[in-house]
Amino acid sequence: MTELGWWGVPIAVLGGAVRVSTPFLFVSLGECITEKSGRINLGLEGILVMGAMSGYALSYLTGNPWLGVLGAGAAGLVLGLLHGLVCNLPRVNDIAVGIGLMLFGTGLAFFLGKPYVQPKAPTLPAMPLGGWSASPQVQAALEVNPLFLIGIGLAVALSWAFRNTRWGLIVRMVGDSSDAARAMGYAVPRMRTLCTGVGGFLAGVGGSFLSLYYPGSWSEGLSSGQGLMAVALVIFARWNPMHCFYAALLFGGAGAVGPALQSVGITSGYYLFNAAPYVVTLGIMIATCSPRRTLAGAPGELSINR
Amino acid sequence: MSDPIGRREVLKRLGVAGALGALAPYGPRSAQAADKLVVGVIYVGPRDDYGYNQAQAQAAAAMKKLPGVSVVEQEKVPETTDVQKTMGSMIEQDGATLLFPTSYGYFDPHMLKMAEKYPKVRFAHCGGLWTDGKHPKNTGSYFGYIDECQYLNGIVAGHTSKSKKLGFIAAKPIPQVLRNINAFTLGARSVDSKITTLLVITGDWALPVKEAEAANSLVDQGVDVLTCHVDSPKVVVETAERRGISVCGYHANQSALAPKGYLTGAEWNWVTPYTIHIQDAIAGKPMVNFMRGGLKEGFVRASGYGKAVVEGARKNADTVKAQMLKGEYVIFKGPLRDNTGKTVIASGTAFKQTEPLLEQMNYLTEGVIGKV
Incomplete structure (x- = not known):
């Protein structure tokens, strides 16, 4: 392998953005749908971990990683529906239920996942999109997982659907004004439950990416808060699916800065570089927030806005 | 309608039964503690991580097979006051008299604090630098020259x-x-x-x-x-x-x-230090406070x-x-420079593995690209 030197940093950031962003992307798209309908599901971290576990377990048991992805989605769907149904009860706070679900999901995943820590499950294949380059580093950075591409497609489709389809408009109306939705004859609780379920499905798929592709094995320390960060990312992306995609790339790339700088010999201040994703978030939050107005694009029915 | 036992009475009896039920585990457990050595093992992560905790858990599993020993374990205990609570409940509720807190950060202050509170319990920590005169005699550390x-x-x-x-x-x-x-x-x-x-x-x-x-x-x-x-x-x-x-x-x-x-x-290979500590505890011998070993000793x-x-x-x-x-082999011997060019071990000095200075190492040797 040839020397790369300083070029290693941008390549690592690019590779990191492609590799690390997918779980962020799926969880934030799922949360975007949920929040557009007027609910917050903080439990996506638990769903992510549960998805990672069930995806790995199913892939190991059936030998087919794609079945694992589906199973992870199904597990996420069930947990998402659970959140949605519980929140339909009168005077239930969605944030509190979300925190409960987060603990429940991770706990359940750890409990059921014990037997799957040791075995090696078949993982998802990668698509080599870097064949045009002679550099093995670029080739490695551009090894793209199909889920990443599906995620991009989903982001585009969602942002189109929210604007142009009947279904998208109903979700937005339910999220912006439940009175208007009721007056139009739509069942608000049912819509929200469905949206939370779909959000859970996507978060579960995001979890399966962690265990089935990158880093590619199930262990209890697998998620270092990706699910929680993705929820924050939705606010950061102003409830816009395309922005969710950019934000996910940014987070993925920022996470790669710390290790990449150290491997080219920039060795001081690594704790600071490791904090890069959080610093980036804080910086943008401060730059875009104003005490004089509410966040642009925030669904009106979100409990944090009411 | 006759009602020989009133509702109030039933509730009272149920309450007493419940309280007895809650107390019941303590009876047999303390009896068990009297004739069996109860060993508590505390892990910072999951026991089956293909790594550090698994290595400790493999030794703990081997200890369960020893006669007269019962092992209680708790995994994923953070290096905070949580570990003090875990140690406390292992001692008070399970009757543990020998503890293996296996993570580096458990040592100071958590384990030292608990050792003061329970002077009759033995605390064998993995990796800490136990120092005579500074740390209590019912504590100790074991580690391998990996x-x-x-x-x-x-x-x-x-x-x-x-x-x-x-x-x-x-x-x-x-x-x-x-x-x-x-x-x-x-x-x-x-x-x-x-x-x-x-x-x-x-x-x-x-x-x-x-x-x-x-x-x-x-x-x-x-x-x-x-x-x-x-x-x-x-x-x-x-x-x-x-x-x-x-x-x-x-x-x-x-x-x-x-x-x-x-x-x-x-x-x-933690079976070696675990076995020594357990045998000493059963025999009532004072514990080996500073236990080290490498390839030769089977650690x-x-x-x-x-x-x-x-x-x-x-x-x-x-x-x-x-x-x-x-x-016979010496790894760290002078002249040895760190990666900033400073001499860290003078020419003619050879540190044997047991040298405590090696356990305070705070430099990277020449050839390492990185910074502490």
């Missing part, structure tokens, strides 16, 4: 590497970790003094995504042999295998995870060589290993 195996890893890596660049992914810059990095580098440079080790510090014991990123970055920089000091080397070993480079394992045997690239590995062992290991590497490593097994 740097011997890391040195052997380094020799094999040095023979294997073509790019002359090795990679080391470390969790935190604490003395034990630095000692491993240095031993690995010294071993490799004993083969070829042009070899360098690129160091990436991730910042915590278990960060799978960051470890994978670090491994990929290092491979991109031309590293062709990788090793690590994190709690679970699984991710690093698998990533190295996927990128087609060689890897040396750590903590436990990971050869199954990298059939092509696994060279050898540094493994713990550590090297994984079998993988397919990719060349004949010369095997021969060289085996020769050094034979000397280590006799207790």
Whole structure:
């Protein structure tokens, strides 16, 4: 392998953005749908971990990683529906239920996942999109997982659907004004439950990416808060699916800065570089927030806005 | 309608029964504690992590088979006041009289505080630097000179590497970790003094995504042999295998995870110190406060060589290993410079493995590209 030197940093950031962003992307798209309908599901971290576990377990048991992805989605769907149904009860706070679900999901995943820590499950294949380059580093950075591409497609489709389809408009109306939705004859609780379920499905798929592709094995320390960060990312992306995609790339790339700088010999201040994703978030939050107005694009029915 | 026992009475009786039921576990348990030695083992992570905690748990599992010993375990206990609560409940509720708190951060202040509170309980900590006069006699620390195996890893890596660049992914810059990095580098440079080790510090014991990123970055920089000091080397070993480079394992045997690239590995064998502590406790002998051992004493062992290991590497490593097994080999000897050019061990000085100064190591030797 040839020397790369300083070029290693941008390549690592690019590779990191492609590799690390997918779980962020799926969880934030799922949360975007949920929040557009007027609910917050903080439990996506638990769903992510549960998805990672069930995806790995199913892939190991059936030998087919794609079945694992589906199973992870199904597990996420069930947990998402659970959140949605519980929140339909009168005077239930969605944030509190979300925190409960987060603990429940991770706990359940750890409990059921014990037997799957040791075995090696078949993982998802990668698509080599870097064949045009002679550099093995670029080739490695551009090894793209199909889920990443599906995620991009989903982001585009969602942002189109929210604007142009009947279904998208109903979700937005339910999220912006439940009175208007009721007056139009739509069942608000049912819509929200469905949206939370779909959000859970996507978060579960995001979890399966962690265990089935990158880093590619199930262990209890697998998620270092990706699910929680993705929820924050939705606010950061102003409830816009395309922005969710950019934000996910940014987070993925920022996470790669710390290790990449150290491997080219920039060795001081690594704790600071490791904090890069959080610093980036804080910086943008401060730059875009104003005490004089509410966040642009925030669904009106979100409990944090009411 | 006759009502011989009123509702109130029923409730009262139920309450008494409930209270008795709640108390019941204490009776037999303390009786059990009297004739059986109850040993408590506390892990910082999950027991089956292919790494640090698994190595400890394997020893704990072996202890369960000893006659007159029962083992209670708790995993994923953070290095905070949580561990004090865990120790307290193991002592008070399970009747444990010998504890193995296995994580580095449990030692000071958590274990020392509990040792003051329970002077009759023995606390055997893994890896802490127990000092006579400073720390109580009912505490102690055991650790293995795994740097011997890391040195052997380094020799094999040095023979294997073509790019002359090795990679080391470390969790935190604490003395034990630095000692491993240095031993690995010294071993490799004993083969070829042009070899360098690129160091990436991730910042915590278990960060799978960051470890994978670090491994990929290092491979991109031309590293062709990788090793690590994190709690679970699984991710690093698998990533190295996927990128087609060689890897040396750590903590436990990971050869199954990298059939092509696994060279050898540094493994713990905690059965030895656990057995000594338990036998002393049963016999009522004072505990060995400062217990150390390497290859010779059976505290550590090297994984079998993988397919990719060349004949010369095997021969060289085996020769050094034979000397280590006799207790004759010195890894850290002067003149030794750190990677800023400062002399850290003067010429003519040779530190034996038992030297306490080595456990306060705060430098990286020449050839390591990185910073503490």
